[in-house]
Amino acid sequence: MASSLLLLSFLFFSLCHALPREAILDAADVLSDSNFVSMALTLEIVAETILEHSPSATVFAPSDAAFKKSGQPSLDILRFHFVPLPLPLSSLRIFxxxxxxPTMLPGQSLTVTTSSSDRVTSLNNIKLTESPIYDDGLLLVYGIDRFFDPTFHSNNQRPISDSDSSCSRKNHTSSSNSFDQAVETLKAGGYTAMASFLGMQLFDVAEQSGITVFAPTDETVLNRIGDFSEYPSFFRRHVVPCRLLWNDLVDFGDGSELPTFLDGFAINITRSDGVLILNGVPVFFPDVFFNDKVVVHGVSDILAAQNNAVRVGEEENVFGEF
Incomplete structure (x- = not known):
């Protein structure tokens, strides 16, 4: 057990705390060389303000023609073009x-409008460049030919269901992959902390009944969890004892609750501007990984204890000693 804790300590404290200024300047240089001069200059001026507390980001850069047509945008419009997590094309194509x-403009989100037949990813019906203009793993920049419209509404939104609040186990068909594959996929996608907990804690449980994991990124875990004594409680409140794909989650009505492996702690489902919210935290990356036993969804922050949750140290350890 001590070796596991030491490993987690090394993983957490070796992570980057903030998006470095050098990355922003490098991205601006590449944008300028790629004929996105207006956004290059804008990025140098506003990036640190918009991304003050974000260790990673994806930026959607309008073309020089878009700036010429629309004029210099407001800070809120610019925030609408920043997403506080890195989104490689492989991730965007999964949505x-x-x-x-969700974007850095509070309460506003971009809508995926890519159809299964499209070869190019689109958001709000605006196509992205076929590959990032800049990508260092933490900061990614895509080009777009015009500004996103915050008032955009898609006709492809699903109706909200009146599902009850139970976490019923559902049968799905999928290829049978190993539990280890879920762990490796999480590690490769920037969810090393959750992958480590998953590997140590839940193999037997997942094999028996299936689980759903709501995974914050490594940077979020590092910034929000500093005491080893909190780790078992932190992990268990992010895991639901049944298998729920994205299509299952969106069928739950507002106010539905999902039980977790932390005794007394439930996850409350609501929506804001069409974004699925769990205990106040948006689901950022649906179906990061899934097979016939494990489903993982990325969330933008840790799921904080609310009125229905017990406090750290007062819960029963349902997995035994950590």
Whole structure:
């Protein structure tokens, strides 16, 4: 057990705390060389203000023609073009049409409008460049030919269901992959902390009944969890004892609750501007990984204890000693 804790300590404290200024300047240089001069200059001026507390980001850069047509945008419009997590093309292509991607403009999100037949990813019906203009793993920049419209509404949104609040186990068909594959996929996608907990804690449980994991990124875990004594409680409140794909989650009505492996702690489902919210935290990356036993969804922050949750140290350890 001590070796596991030491490993987690090394993983957490070796992570980057903030997006470095050098990355922003490098991205601006590449944008300028790629004929996105207006956004290059804008990025140098506003990036640190918009991304003050974000260790990673994806930026959607309008073309020089878009700036010429629309004029210099407001800071709020610029915030609408910043997403506080890195989104490589492989991730963007996984989002289903109609999925919402929260932006740095509070309460506003981008809508995935890519259909299964499209070769190019689109958001709010605006196509992205076929590959990032800049990508260092933490900061990614895509080009777009015009500004996103915050008032955009997609006709592809799913109706909200009147599902009850139970976490019923559902049968799905999928290829049978190993539990280890879920762990490796999480590690490769920037969810090393959750992958480590998953590997140590839940193999037997997942094999028996299936689980759903709501995974914050490594940077979020590092910034929000500093005491080893909190780790078991932190992990268990992010895991639901049944298998729920994205299409299952969106069928739950507002106010539905999902039980977790932390005794007394439930996850409350609501929506804001069409974005699925769990205990106040948006689901950022649906179906990061899934097979016939494990489903993982990325969330933009840790799921904080609310009125229905017990406090750290008062819960029963349902997995035994950590």
């Amino acid at each position: 289903p049409a109609g999925a919402r991607i």
